[in-house]
Amino acid sequence: MPTTQRETTVSVPLTPTRSNLYWRRIFNKYDRDNDGKISYVELKQIIDSREYDHDLPDNVVSKIMALADRDNSGYLDFDEFVEMMHNPDLKAVFGHFVARYVHSIVPHRGPVDATGPWQGFRAVTTTDTDGTYEEEYTCWPPAISMILISLVEIVLFCYDAAHNKMDASGPIAQLFIYNPHRRKEAWRFLTYMLVHVGVVHLLVNLLVQLFLGVPLEMVHRWWRVILVYLAGVAAGSLATSLTDPRVYLAGASGGVYALIAAHIATIIMNWQEMEFAIIQLLVFLLLAAVDVGTAVYDRYFRNLQQNVGYVAHLAGAVAGLLVGIGVLRNLEKRKWEKRLWWAAVVLYFTLMIAGILANIFWTDHFPPSTV
Template sequence: MCKTKHQRLKQLTIAMGNAVIPKSKQAEVTSYLVEYTCWPPPIFITLISILEVTMYFYYSVDTTDGIQADRPPPTHSPFALNPNSKAEVWRYFTYVLTHNGYMHLIPNIVMQLILGISLELVHKGARIAAIYFLGAFTGALLFFCFDPKVFLVGASGGVYALITAHLADVFLNWSEMPFRWVRIVLFSVWVIADFGFALYSRYAVEEKSKVAVMGHLGGAIAGLFLGIIVLRNLEKKKCETIVWWISLAIFVTFVMGCIIYIIAT
């Protein structure tokens, strides 16, 4: 029984790993995953998801609002990003731990578990954590550049960075990526629905419940470049090295430009 369960887990692990890489690289990754012992497990995505759910319930109990589909953000939280916290740099990363309702929390958790675990099996936790938090950081920068009037909470910056990082890999390996159109359609439907709800939360709800959408945009922009910069290149080509340096230069220039603008204003 245990051996059968282990084999099924191994097959699932291989399927999840191969789901996020092009066909030409699957043999190498499959060879690695066959020897994978599930230790260490995909700890980053698992841990950050547990933390986000825990923080949501903590602030639900800590306030009179309770568990609601959409509620005011936890404005008293030392983790949430607010218009007056420009100098509190830790909030640029920790706001991903706070959410303003379970309709905000659940889509983020589901997407980061589905996509994040597959990516972490292949690329390891450190790379996925870097993309996740740099996506959140970029979202925080855009928040202070363009919409520092409400609160910024939620894991969308990190989640969107994972999505666009994977899509960047899909486009770079378009001819070899299995189910490429299915990926594009499914991710597009999810993003349209999620971003639509975010726009509603920003502009259509009562003032105290408004939440900025810059985390989504910042994460999406960051992921496009970080997917090239950070994810493992299983078969490096000369042209890809050039693309890597161009992506790094654009991303660093973009981030530095945002920082300079924030300091200047």
Template sequence: MSNNNNSLYPQLKMAGLQENTTTNGMERGDNGHPQEEIPLQRLTSEEQRAAETAERQKVYELFKKYDTNNDDRLNLKELKVMIKGGLCRQMSRGLSHHLIHMNDRNGDRHLDFEEFYELTQNNKWLISSVMNEYCRLLVPLPNREIGDQIDGAYERQMTFCPPPLTMVIFSLIEVIFFLIDVIYFKDDPNNTKKVGENTNGPAAKLFIYNPYRRYEAWRFVTYMFVHVGIMHLFMNLLIQILLGVALELVHHWWRITLIYLAGVLAGSMGTSLTSPTIYLAGASGGVYALITAHIATIILNWKEMEFAIIQLCVFLIFCLTDLGTSIYRHMTDQNDQVGYVAHLCGALAGLLVGIGVLRNLKEQKWERILWWVAILVFFALLSAGILIHIFDPSHFPRQDYFPRNTSWESIRSNKL
């Protein structure tokens, strides 16, 4: 063996031997007898094979642990469970997709054992004790950057197909009817009210809740299309779009429509029962229904949502603050025209109907009981309100079967 190969094949020499010239791959000692070179590679090959076998066994045990359907392949869901099993709670949604894409040699969107073994050798963090450190360094926290991807079973249900346009459509209709009345009074010299505050326009007279025309049953719902003033309209539109779109991404349009309309109907029904002579305008009954619908979905999907406790606290703080402010205004301002009963009834309807119709990603036994309680309570209250309106006409003002102008002083607007 030439000296040029000594760097590739190190030699193990016996103690006391001196270095001599090399002949035909043999080394001579002090007695002149040739000594055979013993490559370390030959000594370590068996150890390497043993180490690799032990490594493969360890990886195989991990592979079988998460191969829940025993098909000798890991799918996307199983891989994500394995990664999150290492306490990588903030794992990006695209991470598992990326790992499978990189190592799926046969393109079947699964990892067999050989593909998985190669993945673990290239990504030691998968089976390493430093999993948490990897996650902290490489996986962005939710909402830290614009490009971050969300995680959580609830959030993964969000979809833009179909696009969440329900509350946008309702808002456009409300804007159109508002503009109709604004244009109607644009050149009226007798109109002394601010823009949008005159409730004698064609849209307002047709849709407002008029206690003297309760026989026109559509008014119990269509009053949501009438707003008194620009700020009244703007605040309702802003909040209902923000809250409604967030719900619609997960629960789809028809559920949000039911909740919104239930809040509007409950608002007018409650106001009619408690203040029979009050006119009503605005969509805040539906807006408050959307607020408490968020509380309903947090209750139903507590374990599936990211930061559920924080979200619940935010909505509860808002509701309690608004309730306290409303009570204060009602007691201190005699000219206060806000329909607080409509807010309260709309919020109650949103909570009850939300529990009844919103998606429950993982139903528990107690949630099924809660579902029945919510449905029964809502229909009991709604039925009682309808029956009182039908069979106790003395509780309400006498009906006016001829058109009459509405007065600003008698109108309660559903302002936030």
């Protein structure tokens, strides 16, 4: 193991404080073999867990190990581990641990604890991981995938509008809309999301997908959000084709509802890492309840016949929830979350495969093809 000389060392007091217990929890988490030491391999796992776009080269990990391994034993004991986390030269690598550490010891508003080592400080009422999710928000890489999709939708709509066709009858719409008579053109099961019927339809979808998609992307990165969005779009068209085989389908509502449900998924999977998780969950459940309630009221009490694809909305939401559980980041994995992950993945693929096979082989259910 390469070694280097250092001019100064950082002394870290290790009295039995709350912050020390925090570092002990982190240390035990990455001490995979429970031998009381962090090996080179285990150190590399800590660094890789930061989820860099490109992992640090092995020589960099070796230098970090040499810098922190004061006794040149080839391992980091607990004292060396804590010192490494506080080393100013390594903040760029371990900044996320330090951010959690700072959050865990900053006094919160609450009743004053007048006894013990925290005398004079306000008691901390949250857990060590509260707020960890919020610390993961970042503007780099920039969250632009939903912005780009929105721009494409605007450009295509404007192209049809230039031909005086804003009712999904323009050249672009005719090429991309889901047409039950042209189901063999498989791209239509996805590209109908680029077609909108009128300015209001377009603006509503744009606003929701930007306000919900961009924050998701800032934590979970673009490719995860795109997977959720497209899963909702595909599920919306597959479900609609089976429940209402003669309907035409346009709009990004399946993807939009997938983003709504994905927020619920990430709240469930990161419950203990979120601040005010219960409030966030209630807000999204309230939005879903209002939408469903409005649809039921309009359909069965006001007897309004609207050209709204509620099945696509529902299927998009189910796909967003299942795929969100499967692909969005889970900051602290627990046993029940792993079981939930497997259940979501299996259920999603079961439903999707069943929908695809039904669309291929249940030919009597669909109108004649004109392809």
